[in-house]
Amino acid sequence: MIIGEGKPIKEVLSMIEPYSKIILAGCRGCVTVCSVGGEKEVGILASAITMAREKEGKPIEIKEVTLERQCDPEYLEQIRGIVDEYEAILSIACGAGVQFMAEKYRKTPVYPGINTKFIGVTEEQGVWSERCQSCGDCKLHLTGGICPITRCAKSLLNGPCGGSSRGKCEVNPEIDCGWQLIYDTLKEQGRLDKLEVIIPINDWTTSRDGGPRKIIREDLKL
Amino acid sequence: MRLSYPPNIKIIQVPCTGKVDVIYLLKAFQNGADGVYVAGCMEGDCHYLTGNLRARKRVEYTKKILDEIGIGGERVEMFNMSAAQGTRFVEIAKEMTERIKALGPNPIKKSKSSLKNSDVEGQP
Numbered sequence: 001m002i003i004g005e006g007k008p009i010k011e012v013l014s015m016i017e018p019y020s021k022i023i024l025a026g027c028r029g030c031v032t033v034c035s036v037g038g039e040k041e042v043g044i045l046a047s048a049i050t051m052a053r054e055k056e057g058k059p060i061e062i063k064e065v066t067l068e069r070q071c072d073p074e075y076l077e078q079i080r081g082i083v084d085e086y087e088a089i090l091s092i093a094c095g096a097g098v099q100f101m102a103e104k105y106r107k108t109p110v111y112p113g114i115n116t117k118f119i120g121v122t123e124e125q126g127v128w129s130e131r132c133q134s135c136g137d138c139k140l141h142l143t144g145g146i147c148p149i150t151r152c153a154k155s156l157l158n159g160p161c162g163g164s165s166r167g168k169c170e171v172n173p174e175i176d177c178g179w180q181l182i183y184d185t186l187k188e189q190g191r192l193d194k195l196e197v198i199i200p201i202n203d204w205t206t207s208r209d210g211g212p213r214k215i216i217r218e219d220l221k222l
Numbered sequence: 223m224r225l226s227y228p229p230n231i232k233i234i235q236v237p238c239t240g241k242v243d244v245i246y247l248l249k250a251f252q253n254g255a256d257g258v259y260v261a262g263c264m265e266g267d268c269h270y271l272t273g274n275l276r277a278r279k280r281v282e283y284t285k286k287i288l289d290e291i292g293i294g295g296e297r298v299e300m301f302n303m304s305a306a307q308g309t310r311f312v313e314i315a316k317e318m319t320e321r322i323k324a325l326g327p328n329p330i331k332k333s334k335s336s337l338k339n340s341d342v343e344g345q346p
Contacts, residue, residue, distance in 0.1 A: 009290040040245065044287070047248040052291035054330045 001030035001121075002094040003128045004037060004114040009048050012090065015111045016049070019060065019087040023079065024049070024113070025101065026066035027093035034128055036114050037092035039066040045092065045113060070097025076104045083108055136206030136213065142199060144185035149202075151178030157199040223308045227315035239263070239300075240273025247284040247298055254331050257322035259299040261311065267304065274302060293329060297322065 016022055024046050031037025046062045053060040063086060067075040070093035083089070083105050091098040092113035102110035118130040133150045139157070140147060149155045153163075153171040159179030163170030167180045186192050204210075236242055239262035250258045260281055262274035278300045285295030299318060303310045326332075 009287065013291075040243075043245045044248060047245060047252050048287050048291050051248070051252050051293060051330055055292055055333050057333045 001033055001119070002096070002116060003034045003118050003120045003130075004031050004092075004094055004116045006036055006041070006045075006092075006114050007112070009045075009052065012045070012111075012113050013049065013052055016060070016088060016090055020058070021061045021063075021086050023063045023065060023083065023086045023089045025070065025079070025089055025091045025093065026064075027068075027070045027091075027097050028066055029069045029071065029093070029097075031093055031097075031114065032066075034122070035126075037094070041092060042066050045090075067093075070094075070101055073100070073104065076101060080105075133207070135202075135204070136210075137203060139199065142194060142197065143182045144189065144191070144194070146178060146182045146185060148178055148182065151176070151181060153178075155202075157202055225308050225312045227312045228319040230319060231315050238268065238270050238273035239277035240268070240270055242277045242280060244280050244284050244287070247281070248287065251288065251293055251297070251328060251330070254328055256328045256331075257297045257299075257318060257325070259301055259314070259318045261301050261303060261314065264302050264304050294325060297325060297328070 024042055026032070026037050026039055026042035028038060031041075032039070035041065042064050046064050049060060050062060063082065065079055067078060069075050070091060084107075086108070089101060089105065089108055089110045090113045091101050091110055093101070094114075095112065095116040098110060098112045119132040119134060120128050120130045123129050130150055132147060133155075135149045139149070148157055148159060152159055152161075153169050153175070154161060156179065160177050160183075161179075164177040164180055167177055169175040169177045183192075183195065186194050206213075239260050242260050247258055247260075260277050262277050263269070265274060268274045281298055281300040284298050288297060289295040299321075301314045301318075303314065
């Protein structure tokens with residue numbers, strides 16, 4: 001899922017400083033699961049903003065909504081009837097949700113209430129870590145199910161590098177060396193021969209280097 | 223035991239402090255509470271195993287939010303005591319009351335009342 005992290009409340013307050021009537025919009029997708037942008041977090045942020053503004057003597061009216069998803073047009077449509085009554089929208093969906101909201105409601109300024117961090121997993125309750133950089137050309141079948149693009153700080157395809165020390169990365173001793181993980185897994189599975197196959201130079205055009213990406217599925221289009 | 227504790231304290235009962243959520247604490251302040259403390263069972267004695275430990279973490283998180291918005295994190299606190307420690311309950315009630323008295327009223331209330339006053343003054 002997409003993992004996010006709350007922005008400092010002061011930063012959020014400065015964004016919405018000019019407004020006295022806003023919509024605070026959460027999302028029931030990824031950001032609900034990673035406890036940063038769901039209905040509960042909408043309530044907490046709305047309460048914090050309300051108090052901060054009352055303290056300054058500049059009260060604010062906040063309409064709390066949590067959409068099923070902010071990355072799908074049909075759910076964004078659900079607030080069309082009320083958007084015009086408000087001066088701005090503060091969205092605590094991921095960056096995609098915030099942008100789609102802004103795209104659908106062009107007259108209303110839309111502000112991000114969280115920082116979108118990465119595509120990752122819940123290691124345990126309250127702990128998330130990155131697993132995928134959506135490079136657009138999955139190589140997990142070659143690397144024991146561990147992504148060298150994401151898990152190696154240098155995104156090396158034929159690692160490890162000289163900075164791998166006792167299974168850790170030179171970038172940060174708390175980060176596992178991705179290639180050590182790949183080696184250990186392939187060894188456990190008796191597939192070390194996979195490491196003898198040289199993975200060719202990466203084609204980054206499938207990743208961000210090719211500009212914003214788009215997928216069109218004619219079989220699904222209406 | 224019939225011990226008396228400061229009458230300004232309003233008790234809200236929950237089945238376990240594990241039920242106490244950040245939003246409950248924030249709403250208390252939003253509704254004008256000057257301070258809030260959570261009285262949980264002794265650590266290690268939770269009937270639900272970790273309810274009081276979770277409550278402590280949520281109180282810590284609420285402190286951070288209150289500090290960030292200028293209400294002051296010291297207005298919220300977590301205490302642990304057993305059901306048999308009536309005297310300790312009174313001690314804490316007094317300690318917290320003193321702390322909040324020293325801090326003064328919830329700044330939101332101040333600003334609300336000054337708003338009201340300015341409205342009144344503005345009237346012809």
